[in-house]
Amino acid sequence: MKITLKNLLTFAAVLLLATGLMSFALRENVTKIYLIGDSTMMDYDKYREDYLTSMYPLSGWGQFFQELFDTETIASLGRLIHTDSVLVDNRAIGGRSTRSFFEEGRWAKVYQDLRPGDLVMIQFGHNDATLERPLRYVTPAAYKEFIRLYVSQSREKGAIPIVVTPVSRNFPWKDGKLENAHGDYYTAAVEVSEELEVRMIDLTMSSMALFQEKGEEFSAKNYFMNLEPGQYPNYPEGKEDNTHFVTEGAREVAKLVLEGMRGLE
Template sequence: MPVLPYKNLLIVFFFLFIGSFSCLSQVDDPITIHLIGDSTMADYNDNYDPGKDYMDTRYPLTGWGQVFQSLFTNKSIAALSNLIKGDSVIISNKARGGRSTRTFFQQGRWAEVYNVIKPNDLVIMQFGHNDAAKSKPERYVDVEGYKEFLSLFVTQTRQKGGVPIILTPVPRNYPWENGVLEDVHGQYDKAPREVAKQMGAHLIDLNTLTRTSFTQKGKNYVSSHYYMNLPPSTFTAYPQGENDNTHFQVEGAQVVAQIVFNALKDLSQNLPRPYTIVTTYRKLKKDYPQIQPITPVKSPSCITLKDIAYRQTQQQTLLADVFIPNSGMKQYGSVLLVHGGGWIAGSKENMLPLAQKFAENGYVAVSVNYSLSTQAEFPAAVIDLKAAIKWMRAHSNEFKIDPERIVILGASAGAQLATLVGVSSSDPLFFDGNKEFSDKVQGVINIDGITSFIHPEAQESETAGKWLGGLRHENFKNWKLASPLEYVSKSSPPILFVNSSQDRFHAGRDDMISQLNSYQIYNEVHTLKQSPHSFWLMHPWFKPTLEYCLQFLDTLW
């Protein structure tokens, strides 16, 4: 059969909703887990056959997604805290029998899901059974097409700020060899693995996990209790019985749903702990009982544009939040804010309160996400941020940005990144392919971030090693290339350092200051006494941090 022109079918449903609203705090919604797939995942009890009674027409046929919601209790969700950024979960099951990746897309089912994905929602995708159905051309999609559609679902999930999770297909109840349930999916089992690896997406090997579990139970039990092998005169819907080694009875669906849930727990445990304002408060309050977490403000003095795509990488669509003063001027100085999180965690939402305050004080603030080490190693994040600067200049009229007054601010790991971006203008190592606009900034604000990975004061960490492609002795080249101290020159911009009392977060700072002074480049240093790392996310340190930043900006302009 000839290869179908699948790429012509991949019409990108990328709708950019730019909402303009005042700077207001928002209430967190439940996290939705969107299930997309075929009949083995579907919910037959949810008006699957309109107007027909499930018990009379389908039972005991059960998709594993049909029983998935019951596994999400308050206690069990807590075990998924690194993966699920919320206290409650809603399962939205859009799986449907007979659908391959291609027909799921063509029939508009994917568009229905895409349109309602919220940031931090999960999209769990499990196909393969119908994709491989060569004898049914209305469903069939060759392996390359299968991979293209999976890649599309991953890409567009990320465009909406969701988290894609790819599953290998559940097994059929054959072949059994020497008491072991073997694989029947072949290339359609390998393809999801390849897509997940290529795109840096989460993978659950449901095929292997399920076959292992079923093998332990044995062929006879699995055949009679898990799959739809039914004796006559037992169920209303199947008076003649049934001989089906693809679909599940209730018990089989429950076992598979539990396997998926357990895999989500394992996935969550292997992810970095969330780095948010709330988690930071919980961590610090024991030693600093007087602190309070910062929160978004209620103010009519700035306009907010949320989740705007500023860069498309192979792994994801990177998003920005833009905060514009509502004072009627034509142009403002601007600040690009870079969140921290050890190059492996964190998000632009951590910088929301600070960004709002900059806008209240007459500066356009742009807070961005960038490639974390779980998505792409150094220098991807640096290239992302330079692309963000160019994007700000390209949209300067739209966002009222003065292209000659852009400062980059970072906190913790974000401070290292911001400083590196600031002192490496036009460096070919970090070129993003855009020659039209400059990546130069007019100032750097470093909030408690190191300036060198190789300085004697610098401590080696596995977290940094994950981003830099190995520990220091394994990849010294990258550790040096990622050190801002190595790039200081007479063209470096003015720099403000706002530091905690934790010395290890200042590695290389004093030597950088000495070099800046030798070039007569303006710099400031302020240390907040008896303050922890991440002080900028907490009161009482947020206010002086903001004041130091505003004073620095006033000095520049």
């Protein structure tokens, strides 16, 4: 067959159409799970190029969420996921509250990418209460408003919002029992979920139960960033942090979130 400019253009057009159709088909067969939240959820490996040398073992539970979605797991979530594959898109980042995540334009980028059937997991609360940091701080009433916004705009795009109450800290402990550090913000998340009839994973209570079962000392040493001097080269003086997770703690919390998903209608 004689190769002409017309033939080449026709071939290029067909190739572009086929590529587009293939991409569309692949996207249609994938459910994206967007994670929006703070440092306890974020993927440090994604945001820190030097993670292994400067941040490790600091980890967020969202960092290990993708690895939980095998074929059997996806099939068990048939009420939520109607495709045969899942892609976790972790947009969480440290230091953000419901307010700052929105004001920095991070939510706008998620909103732009949302497609019908996607999931949006919303977990804030650790930074919203920081009165001394006005760029983060929101009152419990304003916290509710931002969660309402994330829920309503997710629904506008045909996505499925899921409110995740803030994961527990490993404090305060009183008389051998772990108490809820999130106070009115936990209550606000629960109330908005009930008000809007939106699915909710009570990660506050499930993580409290886990840490309570393991005990304060075990949880501190095995789940949280409590490091002995010299234990890790990048923390030569050690560290005391009962909010952020080491890799084992982050993985355990990711499992709690997945179990919470299985319990959703």
